[in-house]
Amino acid sequence: MLRIGLLGAGRIGIVHAAAITAHRDSALVAISDAFAENAEKLASQYGVATATSDDILQDPNIDAVVIATPTDTHSDLIEAATAAGKAVFCEKPVDLSLDRARACLNATKDSGQPVMVGFNRRFDPNFGHLKAALDAGEIGKSELLAITSFDPAPPPIEYIKVSGGLFRDMMIHDFDMANFIMGALPQTIMATGSAIVDPAIGDAGDVDTAVATLTYADGRIAVIKNSRRAAFGYDQRIEVLGAKGMLQAQNVLENTVVKSTADGVIGAKPTYFFLERYMPAYKAEWSAFVDAATGKADIPVSLQDGVNALAMAEAATRSLATGAPVRLSDLD
Amino acid sequence: MLRIGLLGAGRIGIVHAAAITAHRDSALVAISDAFAENAEKLASQYGVATATSDDILQDPNIDAVVIATPTDTHSDLIEAATAAGKAVFCEKPVDLSLDRARACLNATKDSGQPVMVGFNRRFDPNFGHLKAALDAGEIGKSELLAITSFDPAPPPIEYIKVSGGLFRDMMIHDFDMANFIMGALPQTIMATGSAIVDPAIGDAGDVDTAVATLTYADGRIAVIKNSRRAAFGYDQRIEVLGAKGMLQAQNVLENTVVKSTADGVIGAKPTYFFLERYMPAYKAEWSAFVDAATGKADIPVSLQDGVNALAMAEAATRSLATGAPVRLSDLD
Amino acid sequence: MLRIGLLGAGRIGIVHAAAITAHRDSALVAISDAFAENAEKLASQYGVATATSDDILQDPNIDAVVIATPTDTHSDLIEAATAAGKAVFCEKPVDLSLDRARACLNATKDSGQPVMVGFNRRFDPNFGHLKAALDAGEIGKSELLAITSFDPAPPPIEYIKVSGGLFRDMMIHDFDMANFIMGALPQTIMATGSAIVDPAIGDAGDVDTAVATLTYADGRIAVIKNSRRAAFGYDQRIEVLGAKGMLQAQNVLENTVVKSTADGVIGAKPTYFFLERYMPAYKAEWSAFVDAATGKADIPVSLQDGVNALAMAEAATRSLATGAPVRLSDLD
Amino acid sequence: MLRIGLLGAGRIGIVHAAAITAHRDSALVAISDAFAENAEKLASQYGVATATSDDILQDPNIDAVVIATPTDTHSDLIEAATAAGKAVFCEKPVDLSLDRARACLNATKDSGQPVMVGFNRRFDPNFGHLKAALDAGEIGKSELLAITSFDPAPPPIEYIKVSGGLFRDMMIHDFDMANFIMGALPQTIMATGSAIVDPAIGDAGDVDTAVATLTYADGRIAVIKNSRRAAFGYDQRIEVLGAKGMLQAQNVLENTVVKSTADGVIGAKPTYFFLERYMPAYKAEWSAFVDAATGKADIPVSLQDGVNALAMAEAATRSLATGAPVRLSDLD
Incomplete structure (x- = not known):
C-alpha cells in the first residue's frame, strides 16, 4: 500500500x-x-x-x-x-x-x-489507442501531426496574468502530446498568435488563439492549434498522417443520441472540459504512478519530459515575440 | 442507337x-x-x-x-x-x-x-455496393435484413385513394429490395399498420405507418418499416446482419458540412426525396435497360420481379386486414 | 446508510x-x-x-x-x-x-x-437522454419505435435450455425498454424467430434470431430485432420516429480513433457486451434504488414493470408457437 | 448561346x-x-x-x-x-x-x-455551404481557419520539376480557398516543408509535405496542411472556428455503406482524386463563367484573385527558403 x-x-x-x-x-x-x-x-x-x-x-x-x-x-x-x-x-x-x-x-x-509529471492526456484511452496503432505500424511512418486543442471558455484575466502565457499554460499539454506521439523532440518551433477572443487577454500581454509549427530532424512536421474558446465545448483531437494512412482521435461526446428534424441531424457536443473529458485519464495516470512508485513499471512521464515541454513553450513564446522560428538548441 | x-x-x-x-x-x-x-x-x-x-x-x-x-x-x-x-x-x-x-x-x-420493371432503387450505388459486399461474403451468410423507408411527407389524399394502398404503392419498393438483397422470395408476410400520421389517410382506407415481417424457408427474417412522414426528409436505409458482421447503407446527405455550436453538433439532412436521392439510380437504371435492350446484358429487373413484389404487397394487404400472417403460396 | x-x-x-x-x-x-x-x-x-x-x-x-x-x-x-x-x-x-x-x-x-426490478438499460445515459428528449417533445408524438439488440455471441446450450427461451431471457429487456420509451403497454405482440445462428439452439427448442412487432391502442407500432450473435460486438440501438423528427441512440464505441487507409475508413467497434456497455447504467440503477429505498424517490422500475415485461415475453413465445398475433389481454 | x-x-x-x-x-x-x-x-x-x-x-x-x-x-x-x-x-x-x-x-x-481564373474548389457545394453559413453569421466572426489538402499520390518527378513547386502548384488552391473563406488577404505567410514522402522530390528541389501559417491584420489566423500522399485518397477538408462555434466541411465519401465486423466498423474512403471529388464543382464553375460572360453576374474569381493566390505562393516559397515569415507587402 x-x-x-x-x-x-x-x-x-x-x-x-x-x-x-x-x-x-x-x-x-x-x-x-x-x-x-x-x-x-x-x-x-x-x-x-x-x-x-x-x-x-x-x-x-x-x-x-x-x-x-x-x-x-x-x-x-x-x-x-x-x-x-x-x-x-x-x-x-x-x-x-x-x-x-x-x-x-x-x-x-x-x-x-521517481518523479512523474502530470501530463494526463498521455493516459487518455483514445490517444493511447492512437499511439499504440501508430507504434504498431498501422499507418506506416508518421509524417505530419496535427493537434487541435480548444478550451470551452477563457479563464479569468487574473489567472491569465499569472499563467505564464498560453504556451506555458495551455499549449504545453500539446507540446508534451507531440513528444509522446512523435517519439522525438522537434528542432524548431514557429509560433504565432493573437488576442482575438478577448482583447483583455491581449491587454494582459497574452494571446488566446495560437498556432505553432514544429519541425523535426527527419523532416516530419507537427502543427498545433489552440484557442481559449470553443462555443461547443472542449475540443481535443489528434490527427497523424503516415506513409500508409491516417489516424484520428476524435472528440468524446456527451452521449450517442442523434436527433433528426427539419433543422438537420443534431448530435451531442464534446464533453465540456478537462474534468469531464479526462477523468478516465486521471485514473489511469494515477495507476501508472502507483506502478512506477512501487517499482512495477518505469515512470511514464519523467521530469525530463516536463522540462522538455517547458522548453518548447519557452521557444514558442520567444517565436511569438520575435516573429521568427526558434531552435530548441538555442535555449541551451 | x-x-x-x-x-x-x-x-x-x-x-x-x-x-x-x-x-x-x-x-x-x-x-x-x-x-x-x-x-x-x-x-x-x-x-x-x-x-x-x-x-x-x-x-x-x-x-x-x-x-x-x-x-x-x-x-x-x-x-x-x-x-x-x-x-x-x-x-x-x-x-x-x-x-x-x-x-x-x-x-x-x-x-x-425484354421487359424491365422500374425498381430504381436496385441501381442506387450505395445499395449496389452493399449487395456486392454481401454477395462477396464479406459478412458471411445473411440472417436478418432490416429496411427503413420513410417518405418526407404524405401524398395528397386524392392520390392515396387511387394508390392501391401503402403496400402496393410504397412498400412495394422495399419488397423488391428485400428480393434483391435476399436473393429469394419469402414464405410468409405479416404486416401491421395504422393511420397515425394523418387520420384522413385512415378515412381513405389506408395506413401511413406500417411494419412488415418476412420469413424465409431457410430461417432468415426481414423486417420493413414504412412511414409516410419523416420531418427530416427521405430516409432510405438498409441493414443486413450476417454470420460474420453487418452491412448498413446509410442515407445520402445534402452536404458534408458539420456545424458545432452551443446547441450541439449539427450535420446535413438526407437529400429530400426520391428525385434527389435516386437521380444517380435513374441514370444507372436506364443504362442497364439500354444494355439489356441491345442484347449486351440480361434484364436486371424482370416482369417476374415486378409480379413478385406485387404479390408480396397483396399478401401484406391481406395480412393487415386479417391480422394474421399470409403465405405467399396462398396467393397462387 | x-x-x-x-x-x-x-x-x-x-x-x-x-x-x-x-x-x-x-x-x-x-x-x-x-x-x-x-x-x-x-x-x-x-x-x-x-x-x-x-x-x-x-x-x-x-x-x-x-x-x-x-x-x-x-x-x-x-x-x-x-x-x-x-x-x-x-x-x-x-x-x-x-x-x-x-x-x-x-x-x-x-x-x-419497495421492490425494484433490475432492468438496467433504463439507466443507460444514452437511452435516458433519448427518453428525456422524447418526453420534452423534441420530435413531437412518437409513432414508430425500433429497438435493435444483438448479443456478441450465444450463451452455452446448457444455459439456453434453462433460460426460458429468447423472449423471456433476452428480448424481455427490449420489452421493458419499449414500455419505458412508449409509456404504455402494447395491445398485441406478433413474434417470429428461427435458429439460424446455431442449429443446436433450435434443437434445444429455442430461437436465436427473432423479430417482434408490437401494436398500441393509439396506433403506434414498435418493432424489436434480436440476434444472439453480432460478430462486431454488442449492438444496442434505439430509434424513435415522431411527428417532428427522429431520435436515435447509437452504440457506445470502444474508442474514438478512426484509421483511414487504402482499405477504408475504420472506426472502433461497440463496447463488447453488457458489462462494458452498461457499467454506468448499473451504477445509476443502484443509485436510483438507494434513493427509492431511503424514501427520496419513487421506485423507477416496479415489480409491476417486471410482470409486464414477462407477460410480453409470454405473449411473444405464444405468438412464435402459433404463428399468430397474441393480445396481451388474452393472457389475463 | x-x-x-x-x-x-x-x-x-x-x-x-x-x-x-x-x-x-x-x-x-x-x-x-x-x-x-x-x-x-x-x-x-x-x-x-x-x-x-x-x-x-x-x-x-x-x-x-x-x-x-x-x-x-x-x-x-x-x-x-x-x-x-x-x-x-x-x-x-x-x-x-x-x-x-x-x-x-x-x-x-x-x-x-471578363477574365475568370479556374479555382474550381470555390464551387464545391460543400465548401459553398460552409462559406454561406459563415457569412450568415452561424458561428459568429471567424477566428481560426484550418485547411487540410492531401493528394492521393505524388505526380511524376518530371511534372514536379516544371510545376513551380508545391506552393505554386498545389497549395495555391488552398491559398485561394483561404482568400475565399476569410474574405481578406493575409499580412504574413510562414511556410515550412520537407520531402518526406519521396526523397526524389527533394532532389528535384521541391517539398512534398508542407504547412503554411497565415496571419491577418485583424488577428485571425489560417493554417494550411499539404501532403502529396494520402494512402486513403484525396483528403479535402476545411474547418473554421468562430466566436460562436465551428464549421467543418468533411470529405465526400465513395458511398454510404458501413461494414461492422470483428475487425471494426469500416466505412468508405473519400472519393479518389480531384476529377471525382470536384466534378460537380467543375460544372458549377462553368455555369458561373457563362453567367459572367453573358453579363448575368459578376466574375466570381477574377484575374486579381489569381494574382493574389500566386503572390501567396511566392511568399510561401520564399518563407520556406529563408525560414522566416514573409509579408505579402514585401512582394510589391
Whole structure:
C-alpha cells in the first residue's frame, strides 16, 4: 500500500484525492493546503489528517507526495520531496522558468526517487489507442501531426496574468502530446498568435488563439492549434498522417443520441472540459504512478519530459515575440 | 442507337426523358401523354415529336418504349408493346391487381421482348455496393435484413385513394429490395399498420405507418418499416446482419458540412426525396435497360420481379386486414 | 446508510457488490450464495460477512436485499424479503412463469416495501437522454419505435435450455425498454424467430434470431430485432420516429480513433457486451434504488414493470408457437 | 448561346469540354492543342472543328475562350484573347512568375473583357455551404481557419520539376480557398516543408509535405496542411472556428455503406482524386463563367484573385527558403 501525502487541495488536488482513494494499492494519509479550509474540507471527506507540507515531507509513514500546489512552488517541493526520500507526482508545468525547471531536474536526478509529471492526456484511452496503432505500424511512418486543442471558455484575466502565457499554460499539454506521439523532440518551433477572443487577454500581454509549427530532424512536421474558446465545448483531437494512412482521435461526446428534424441531424457536443473529458485519464495516470512508485513499471512521464515541454513553450513564446522560428538548441 | 418512344410525360416521364437523351446509345424519338400539353412541353424541350401511344407502338422506327403512364394502363401497354416487337421499360407497379399482372406476365413471356420493371432503387450505388459486399461474403451468410423507408411527407389524399394502398404503392419498393438483397422470395408476410400520421389517410382506407415481417424457408427474417412522414426528409436505409458482421447503407446527405455550436453538433439532412436521392439510380437504371435492350446484358429487373413484389404487397394487404400472417403460396 | 445483504455472488452479484460499496449511502453487510466459495471470495474482497440467505432475511441490521440468485428463486425471495420488512432489488426476470410472477406481485403489493426490478438499460445515459428528449417533445408524438439488440455471441446450450427461451431471457429487456420509451403497454405482440445462428439452439427448442412487432391502442407500432450473435460486438440501438423528427441512440464505441487507409475508413467497434456497455447504467440503477429505498424517490422500475415485461415475453413465445398475433389481454 | 473555343485538350481540357457541351447556354465551337492528335480526338467526340489557337482567337464567331494549355502560355493567351475581344476562362495558376502575372493583370484590366481564373474548389457545394453559413453569421466572426489538402499520390518527378513547386502548384488552391473563406488577404505567410514522402522530390528541389501559417491584420489566423500522399485518397477538408462555434466541411465519401465486423466498423474512403471529388464543382464553375460572360453576374474569381493566390505562393516559397515569415507587402 503506497501511502500518499497530498500537497494542494484545489480543483486538481480534489481529482487526485479521488484517484488515490479509489486505487486499491494507494492510500491517502494527509492533506496540506495554504488555505487550511481547503485542506480540512477535503480531509474530512476522506477521513484523513491535515498537515503542513513540511510535516508531510518529513513524515516517515508517507511514501509519496502529490504536488498540486501553485506552479511557483513546484520546483522547490520536488527538490524537498525527493531529498526526503519520497516518490513524487507533480502537476504540470514543472515551473514557469525553464532555468528553474532545469535546475530542479539537475538537483533531483541523483536522488533515485521517481518523479512523474502530470501530463494526463498521455493516459487518455483514445490517444493511447492512437499511439499504440501508430507504434504498431498501422499507418506506416508518421509524417505530419496535427493537434487541435480548444478550451470551452477563457479563464479569468487574473489567472491569465499569472499563467505564464498560453504556451506555458495551455499549449504545453500539446507540446508534451507531440513528444509522446512523435517519439522525438522537434528542432524548431514557429509560433504565432493573437488576442482575438478577448482583447483583455491581449491587454494582459497574452494571446488566446495560437498556432505553432514544429519541425523535426527527419523532416516530419507537427502543427498545433489552440484557442481559449470553443462555443461547443472542449475540443481535443489528434490527427497523424503516415506513409500508409491516417489516424484520428476524435472528440468524446456527451452521449450517442442523434436527433433528426427539419433543422438537420443534431448530435451531442464534446464533453465540456478537462474534468469531464479526462477523468478516465486521471485514473489511469494515477495507476501508472502507483506502478512506477512501487517499482512495477518505469515512470511514464519523467521530469525530463516536463522540462522538455517547458522548453518548447519557452521557444514558442520567444517565436511569438520575435516573429521568427526558434531552435530548441538555442535555449541551451 | 436505341430509338425510344416515351409514353407518359409526367414527373417520372420527365426523369426518363433526361436519362434517355443523356445516354450515348439511346435517342428519344417521340412522346405521348393523355394530356397533350404535357407531351408538347417535354417534346419541345428535347426537340422531338409528340404522338399518340398507338402511333408510338406502331412506329417501326421505334425500338423500345418507356411506360410512364398511370398504373392502370401498364399491363395493357406492356402487352401491346411486346406484341408490336418493342423492348419495354415499365414503371412500377406492374398493376394494382395481382391477377392482371400475372396475366400480363403470361401474355408476354413468349414474346421474346425484354421487359424491365422500374425498381430504381436496385441501381442506387450505395445499395449496389452493399449487395456486392454481401454477395462477396464479406459478412458471411445473411440472417436478418432490416429496411427503413420513410417518405418526407404524405401524398395528397386524392392520390392515396387511387394508390392501391401503402403496400402496393410504397412498400412495394422495399419488397423488391428485400428480393434483391435476399436473393429469394419469402414464405410468409405479416404486416401491421395504422393511420397515425394523418387520420384522413385512415378515412381513405389506408395506413401511413406500417411494419412488415418476412420469413424465409431457410430461417432468415426481414423486417420493413414504412412511414409516410419523416420531418427530416427521405430516409432510405438498409441493414443486413450476417454470420460474420453487418452491412448498413446509410442515407445520402445534402452536404458534408458539420456545424458545432452551443446547441450541439449539427450535420446535413438526407437529400429530400426520391428525385434527389435516386437521380444517380435513374441514370444507372436506364443504362442497364439500354444494355439489356441491345442484347449486351440480361434484364436486371424482370416482369417476374415486378409480379413478385406485387404479390408480396397483396399478401401484406391481406395480412393487415386479417391480422394474421399470409403465405405467399396462398396467393397462387 | 442503507445496509445491504447480497443474495447471489455470481457474475451479476459481483457487479452489484461493486455498486453497493461505491455508493456513499449504501454499505454491503453480508453475502450469501448457494456455492459457499463464491460468497466467501466476494465477501473477502470487500471485508464483509458471508451468511445464508435466511440469515440475511432475518437480520434486523439489514435494510435491503439484492436478489441476484437463479431466476427460479426470485419470486420466493421477493416474498420472503418483503415479509421480513426489507426493501428489495431483484434481478430480471421476476420469474419464468407469468402466473408465479403475478402471484408474487399480489403477495407483496400490500407489504409497503419497495421492490425494484433490475432492468438496467433504463439507466443507460444514452437511452435516458433519448427518453428525456422524447418526453420534452423534441420530435413531437412518437409513432414508430425500433429497438435493435444483438448479443456478441450465444450463451452455452446448457444455459439456453434453462433460460426460458429468447423472449423471456433476452428480448424481455427490449420489452421493458419499449414500455419505458412508449409509456404504455402494447395491445398485441406478433413474434417470429428461427435458429439460424446455431442449429443446436433450435434443437434445444429455442430461437436465436427473432423479430417482434408490437401494436398500441393509439396506433403506434414498435418493432424489436434480436440476434444472439453480432460478430462486431454488442449492438444496442434505439430509434424513435415522431411527428417532428427522429431520435436515435447509437452504440457506445470502444474508442474514438478512426484509421483511414487504402482499405477504408475504420472506426472502433461497440463496447463488447453488457458489462462494458452498461457499467454506468448499473451504477445509476443502484443509485436510483438507494434513493427509492431511503424514501427520496419513487421506485423507477416496479415489480409491476417486471410482470409486464414477462407477460410480453409470454405473449411473444405464444405468438412464435402459433404463428399468430397474441393480445396481451388474452393472457389475463 | 455562348460560343466557346477551347485551347488545350489535355486532362483538364476534357473536363471543360464536357461542361461546355452540357450547359444549355454554351456551345463548343473549336478546339486547339499543341498536339494535334489530342485536339482531333476531343473534337471528334463532340463533332466540332480543330483549329490553331491563333485561329480561335481571331474567329469572330467565338465569344469566349477556355485556356487549358501549359501554364507558361497562360499570360500570353489571356492578353491575346482579351485583346481580341474574347471573354476568358483560364486555368490556374495564372503564371509561375508573379511579375508576369501582374503584368498580365495590368495589360488586361482595361480590356473590359471578363477574365475568370479556374479555382474550381470555390464551387464545391460543400465548401459553398460552409462559406454561406459563415457569412450568415452561424458561428459568429471567424477566428481560426484550418485547411487540410492531401493528394492521393505524388505526380511524376518530371511534372514536379516544371510545376513551380508545391506552393505554386498545389497549395495555391488552398491559398485561394483561404482568400475565399476569410474574405481578406493575409499580412504574413510562414511556410515550412520537407520531402518526406519521396526523397526524389527533394532532389528535384521541391517539398512534398508542407504547412503554411497565415496571419491577418485583424488577428485571425489560417493554417494550411499539404501532403502529396494520402494512402486513403484525396483528403479535402476545411474547418473554421468562430466566436460562436465551428464549421467543418468533411470529405465526400465513395458511398454510404458501413461494414461492422470483428475487425471494426469500416466505412468508405473519400472519393479518389480531384476529377471525382470536384466534378460537380467543375460544372458549377462553368455555369458561373457563362453567367459572367453573358453579363448575368459578376466574375466570381477574377484575374486579381489569381494574382493574389500566386503572390501567396511566392511568399510561401520564399518563407520556406529563408525560414522566416514573409509579408505579402514585401512582394510589391
